[in-house]
Amino acid sequence: MKGKIIKNSDNINTKIREILESLISKQIFDAVFVPVRVPTGESFTYLLIKDKNILKDCIPLPPIMSVQGARAFKDLTRLGKLKYKILCVMRPCEIRAMIELSKLRQVTLEDVSFLSLDCPGVYQTADYIIEPEKYDKSFSSLLEKWEPEGLRPNCRVCNHFSNQEINSDLHIGFYDQSLILVPLTKKGEEIFTSLGFESTDDLADWENRKNELLRRREEIRNKTFTELHNQTNGMEGLENFFKGCINCHNCMRVCPICYCRQCFFESTDQLRRESEDYLIRTEKKGGIRFPVDRMLFHLGRMTHMSLSCVGCGVCEDGCPMDIPVGQIFNFIGDEVQKMFEYLPGRDKDEPIPVLTYKEDELHEYEDAQETK
Amino acid sequence: MSRIGLFLCECGPNIAEAIDLDKIAEFINKENKVAGIERHRLLCSEEGKKFLAESIKQNQFDHIVIAACSPKQHESTFMEVLSQAGLNPYLLQLVNIREQCAWMTPDKGLATKKALRLIRAAINRVRFHSKLHEKEIEANPDVVVIGAGMTGIETALSLAQQGRTVYLIDKDKLGGMLKNLKRLFPGMLDPQRLLQEKIAEFNNQTQIKVFEDSQVKEILGFFGNFIVTIINKEKEISLKAGSIVLGIGAQEFVPEGMDQFGYGLKNVYTALQFEKEGLTKIPDESKALAIIHCVGREKLGYCSKFCCVNSMKLAHLIKEKRPDIKVIQFYQELCLPGKEYDKFYRETREKGIEFIRFDKIGVGKNGNQLELKYGSGDGTEKHLNVDIVILATGLIPNPETKDFAQMLNIAVDDYGFFKEEHIKLGPVSTLTDGIFIAGTCQGPKDIKESILQAKAASGRILSALIPGRKLPIEAKASEISDSLCMGCGICVQVCAYGAVSIDERKHISVVNEVLCRGCGNCAASCPSGAASHRHFTNQQLYYEAREILR
Numbered sequence: 001m002k003g004k005i006i007k008n009s010d011n012i013n014t015k016i017r018e019i020l021e022s023l024i025s026k027q028i029f030d031a032v033f034v035p036v037r038v039p040t041g042e043s044f045t046y047l048l049i050k051d052k053n054i055l056k057d058c059i060p061l062p063p064i065m066s067v068q069g070a071r072a073f074k075d076l077t078r079l080g081k082l083k084y085k086i087l088c089v090m091r092p093c094e095i096r097a098m099i100e101l102s103k104l105r106q107v108t109l110e111d112v113s114f115l116s117l118d119c120p121g122v123y124q125t126a127d128y129i130i131e132p133e134k135y136d137k138s139f140s141s142l143l144e145k146w147e148p149e150g151l152r153p154n155c156r157v158c159n160h161f162s163n164q165e166i167n168s169d170l171h172i173g174f175y176d177q178s179l180i181l182v183p184l185t186k187k188g189e190e191i192f193t194s195l196g197f198e199s200t201d202d203l204a205d206w207e208n209r210k211n212e213l214l215r216r217r218e219e220i221r222n223k224t225f226t227e228l229h230n231q232t233n234g235m236e237g238l239e240n241f242f243k244g245c246i247n248c249h250n251c252m253r254v255c256p257i258c259y260c261r262q263c264f265f266e267s268t269d270q271l272r273r274e275s276e277d278y279l280i281r282t283e284k285k286g287g288i289r290f291p292v293d294r295m296l297f298h299l300g301r302m303t304h305m306s307l308s309c310v311g312c313g314v315c316e317d318g319c320p321m322d323i324p325v326g327q328i329f330n331f332i333g334d335e336v337q338k339m340f341e342y343l344p345g346r347d348k349d350e351p352i353p354v355l356t357y358k359e360d361e362l363h364e365y366e367d368a369q370e371t372k
Numbered sequence: 373m374s375r376i377g378l379f380l381c382e383c384g385p386n387i388a389e390a391i392d393l394d395k396i397a398e399f400i401n402k403e404n405k406v407a408g409i410e411r412h413r414l415l416c417s418e419e420g421k422k423f424l425a426e427s428i429k430q431n432q433f434d435h436i437v438i439a440a441c442s443p444k445q446h447e448s449t450f451m452e453v454l455s456q457a458g459l460n461p462y463l464l465q466l467v468n469i470r471e472q473c474a475w476m477t478p479d480k481g482l483a484t485k486k487a488l489r490l491i492r493a494a495i496n497r498v499r500f501h502s503k504l505h506e507k508e509i510e511a512n513p514d515v516v517v518i519g520a521g522m523t524g525i526e527t528a529l530s531l532a533q534q535g536r537t538v539y540l541i542d543k544d545k546l547g548g549m550l551k552n553l554k555r556l557f558p559g560m561l562d563p564q565r566l567l568q569e570k571i572a573e574f575n576n577q578t579q580i581k582v583f584e585d586s587q588v589k590e591i592l593g594f595f596g597n598f599i600v601t602i603i604n605k606e607k608e609i610s611l612k613a614g615s616i617v618l619g620i621g622a623q624e625f626v627p628e629g630m631d632q633f634g635y636g637l638k639n640v641y642t643a644l645q646f647e648k649e650g651l652t653k654i655p656d657e658s659k660a661l662a663i664i665h666c667v668g669r670e671k672l673g674y675c676s677k678f679c680c681v682n683s684m685k686l687a688h689l690i691k692e693k694r695p696d697i698k699v700i701q702f703y704q705e706l707c708l709p710g711k712e713y714d715k716f717y718r719e720t721r722e723k724g725i726e727f728i729r730f731d732k733i734g735v736g737k738n739g740n741q742l743e744l745k746y747g748s749g750d751g752t753e754k755h756l757n758v759d760i761v762i763l764a765t766g767l768i769p770n771p772e773t774k775d776f777a778q779m780l781n782i783a784v785d786d787y788g789f790f791k792e793e794h795i796k797l798g799p800v801s802t803l804t805d806g807i808f809i810a811g812t813c814q815g816p817k818d819i820k821e822s823i824l825q826a827k828a829a830s831g832r833i834l835s836a837l838i839p840g841r842k843l844p845i846e847a848k849a850s851e852i853s854d855s856l857c858m859g860c861g862i863c864v865q866v867c868a869y870g871a872v873s874i875d876e877r878k879h880i881s882v883v884n885e886v887l888c889r890g891c892g893n894c895a896a897s898c899p900s901g902a903a904s905h906r907h908f909t910n911q912q913l914y915y916e917a918r919e920i921l922r
Contacts, residue, residue: 079879104860105874260900261858270901270910280918304899354897357866 069094096345121155154313251315309333377433511596521548523619523811595806634735676766676816856902863894
């Protein structure tokens with residue numbers, strides 16, 4: 001693979017900022033959608049930026065994911081496509097969630113271009129807000145060392161941390177004090193050329209390191225998933241796993257994929273029953289836990305979105321009870337996606353299996369003798 | 373609190389002997405959820421229906437559970453009784469304790485237990501039934517017939533004779549496959565004369581409007597109200613109709629690449645090619661001609677039914693023209709159904725046509741002649757030199773078949789032909805109401821059978837689409853809540869009837885209740901519960917399932 005290697009002794013954010021500024025100056029884009037540090041300093045937010053001067057404050061690769069980019073983007077095209085061109089600077093899992101949302105008609109990608117970044121992972125938000133300076137410091141060395149310690153658990157097992165199977169236009173990788181620019185689509189090629197770059201540099205070193213990292217990640221991933229499997233086996237294992245859940249539904253609220261106006265499991269009309277019903281439900285188990293349907297919520301949410309789960313782990317970050325909910329969703333998502341040979345966010349034209357209705361599949365329910 | 377009436381039908385001895393109805397009544401009474409329990413010997417009898425109606429009125433029941441037979445048998449019967457008794461017919465739940473309990477479970481105790489569960493489930497479900505109203509829509513009685521072969525022509529004539537306006541559309545000229553034929557079996561009729569006669573009939577029918585050389589561009593709408601846009605001489609024409617008949621025919625299978633049959637060699641024809649061209653070009657010196665049956669049958673996977681008799685027709689045609697030529701039919705199995713074809717076979721043999729059964733066969737070149745190498749089951753290979761070989765191939769779907777299937781949301785079968793609604797009970801209807809299929813586009817068949825289907829489709833339309841009469845639409849349909857829907861479109865994708873679409877302005881899904889058949893796919897797949905089924909609500913299903921699992 002060929003691309004452009006830019007030597008950089010500066011902070012990577014500074015260098016990416018320069019690229020973004022140049023794209024706005026050259027009017028390649030009308031605005032940029034990119035994370036910015038909040039004024040108090042301990043968190044980040046996505047900003048739609050038109051003004052070059054404000055672009056100076058952006059942090060394209062923040063050390064935490066206080067909000068999932070796709071979740072942040074949703075409102076932008078809720079009422080229709082963009083009427084201007086923007087560049088979204090996001091982590092791979094955020095772009096993958098964007099692609100899924102576009103298939104579910106929750107975002108419109110027309111006039112949206114993606115700039116993806118090599119992602120070493122993020123710290124857990126709760127840790128970060130206590131000591132932002134400490135984590136800011138260690139994050140800059142993370143890009144050199146790529147050590148999994150202290151990261152969000154899903155980041156430690158992430159196997160799509162770079163340009164692997166990604167529906168992005170332009171990718172920036174980091175290696176050896178350099179930025180690696182790789183155009184991935186025709187659109188990306190145009191952006192790349194407009195910046196005055198040419199794909200002349202050999203990227204073997206970056207790629208070799210990437211593959212080596214991937215190999216290490218896969219090892220941890222398999223081990224973690226096996227542990228999760230054993231831990232959550234059967235209804236009892238699952239009960240145990242979610243034992244601390246307080247039904248706050250935060251995991252759903254921060255999830256980039258969950259898009260329902262009102263969650264089915266919060267709908268009073270659909271799930272609340274007559275008082276007599278709860279007594280009947282005690283018949284088999286002797287008692288019934290309140291608030292009800294706690295496990296049903298998790299299983300239901302899993303059924304609804306596991307095909308599109310990108311394993312970003314934002315749900316786990318949002319859990320006040322420290323339930324490893326992101327890990328189990330990542331693990332189940334992985335299994336379900338393998339079953340359907342589907343990878344969320346790989347290709348915007350690849351339909352989500354739940355969206356494809358194949359009449360042939362119904363034959364198994366028919367009287368074979370009559371129809372054949 | 374609703375006043376539920378439970379009716380237990382004995383179905384003569386059918387239920388009474390296999391299930392302890394007294395025990396069921398006793399248990400249900402104790403539960404105190406119904407306002408009354410009635411028992412009857414045969415509820416579907418005239419006397420039984422009267423009893424049901426009177427009991428509903430007397431006891432002022434507002435929801436009804438009937439434990440009897442399969443809903444397939446008597447649900448509509450009992451719904452009618454409810455209507456007569458002044459109750460909305462959808463406030464009924466029928467429990468099938470005959471087929472599912474009495475006839476299935478020999479142990480009376482177990483059968484009773486099972487019946488009790490199902491009855492309790494029905495009682496808990498019926499409480500949540502709401503009144504549904506059957507709406508009606510205005511319908512256009514006109515018909516669009518696509519394909520003007522024999523099937524389309526017959527359909528148009530049958531409909532026009534009853535005063536219907538018919539738009540007959542063909543991509544080519546009138547006549548379809550018939551235009552290529554010299555004779556029709558078994559009576560050796562002249563197809564061109566037949567065609568002229570039929571077209572002459574058109575002149576008496578001002579209601580038939582023919583559009584030749586026209587392409588169908590788009591079909592929108594639903595049963596009773598379709599809009600068909602065609603392109604005729606580069607001009608778009610929009611036709612309005614209540615129903616559509618597809619009679620787009622099929623095409624002959626050409627055994628291209630099947631080298632063993634020598635296709636491509638000089639004097640090797642398919643049956644249709646021979647009838648069109650070969651017959652007039654038989655070389656004078658020709659002495660022998662072979663017709664090989666069942667060419668491509670194994671590859672296609674089906675028997676085309678007409679080709680055996682058609683091969684015999686060709687033999688007659690050859691003999692008429694050149695009595696000196698020896699004609700040999702190579703066959704594997706002869707398909708001669710019905711009262712006409714066996715006779716035709718005997719007549720063919722009487723003309724001196726030879727029939728040889730083969731288990732394998734190959735055609736090659738031998739000088740100026742063609743050489744047949746074949747086995748006839750005794751293990752030896754035999755040789756025969758002939759001058760002409762005709763390959764009797766079957767029919768395959770026209771390439772337009774899949775385009776129309778997609779456009780109209782109807783199914784095709786494993787071979788690519790249009791798929792009928794039901795192989796036995798709905799041979800000319802499709803899964804989309806108001807769309808009918810007839811002739812060879814549904815599968816290979818002879819002209820007689822095509823005409824039968826044309827008549828059947830016309831009959832279905834004449835009885836379902838009556839001028840001035842409105843069409844009832846499914847009351848047990850789906851609905852989508854504006855306030856819950858996020859417009860993700862899952863329901864649009866899973867709807868088999870094309871009944872759900874996105875309202876782009878509001879960014880939500882909407883159900884076209886005319887197209888909706890109430891299958892519930894949308895309700896089952898909607899993650900937020902925005903899509904629901906009026907007669908299978910979450911409440912109804914939950915309480916029903918709870919009692920069954922209790």
